Amino acid sequence: MKTSRMKWLLATALTPIAVGGSVAYARSMCASLGQPQNPSDYSSFSNTDGTIKNTSAVTKRYCVTLPVDSSGTKTVDVMAKGTDTNHNVGCFAKGLHATGYVWSSSTQKFLVSFNISQYIEVQTSVPSSGALLVCCDIGPSSQAEIAQVNYNE
Numbered sequence: 239m240k241t242s243r244m245k246w247l248l249a250t251a252l253t254p255i256a257v258g259g260s261v262a263y264a265r266s267m268c269a270s271l272g273q274p275q276n277p278s279d280y281s282s283f284s285n286t287d288g289t290i291k292n293t294s295a296v297t298k299r300y301c302v303t304l305p306v307d308s309s310g311t312k313t314v315d316v317m318a319k320g321t322d323t324n325h326n327v328g329c330f331a332k333g334l335h336a337t338g339y340v341w342s343s344s345t346q347k348f349l350v351s352f353n354i355s356q357y358i359e360v361q362t363s364v365p366s367s368g369a370l371l372v373c374c375d376i377g378p379s380s381q382a383e384i385a386q387v388n389y390n391e
Contacts, residue, residue, distance in 0.1 A: 265304070265391050269316075269384040272302030275373060283376075289385040292376040301373040302387050309366040314389040315357040316374060318382070320349050325381035329374040333364035341365045346375070355385065 268288030274280055282294035292298050306312065318327040328348040333341040344360040364370050370389070376382045 264388060266386055266388045267302060267304065268386060269300070269302060272300055275299040275301050284380065289383050290376070291380045291383045292378055293380050295378050297375050297377050299373055299375050300384065301371055304370040304372060304387065304389055306364055306368070306370045307391060309364050309368060311361060311363050312370050312389055312391075313359060313361045314370070314372045314387060315359050316372060316384055317355055317386040317388075318349055318358050318374065318384045319355045320352055320377055320382040322352050322381075325377035325379065326352075327358065327374055327376050327382050327384060329358045329360055329372060329384075331360040331362040331370065331372045333362045334369040334371060335365055336367045336369070341368055357388075 269290040270285045270288040274283060279298050282292060282298045283300060284291045284293050290300055304314065312331065312333070314331045316329045318329070320326045326348050328346045330346040331344045335341050342363040344362045347358050347360055349356060349358060360372065372387055374384050376384060
């Protein structure tokens with residue numbers, strides 16, 4: 239009897255951990271796993287330890303495709319840094335149909351503070367069998383960068 243009570247207590251104590259851990263999975267990716275939206279802009283970006291910087295004199299768009307296994311609302315956090323409003327970073331996310339059509343798109347959000355790495359959070363919805371994409375307009379002259387993309391699965 240003592241053994242069965244111990245098993246019950248152990249099962250009861252571990253149940254919230256097992257249930258809580260299966261609710262959502264967090265994923266992270268280096269920004270370097272993306273690509274410029276315009277293929278001719280490859281030479282405009284540098285990659286240092288997975289961090290992407292725009293080395294051109296004008297703002298360029300860089301996108302990262304994010305693997306998803308389920309439909310629904312997805313929150314994407316992009317770690318970014320800019321030196322001032324002229325060297326800013328602004329990001330948005332899109333949920334795409336399997337055929338490539340846009341299902342939903344977030345508004346574009348920009349950094350609000352400068353000279354410090356911070357997250358830009360955007361949110362969109364992904365349809366069944368769909369895909370998730372995050373794009374950032376990165377300011378010029380290696381003074382704006384994106385480092386990491388975190389998102390919920």
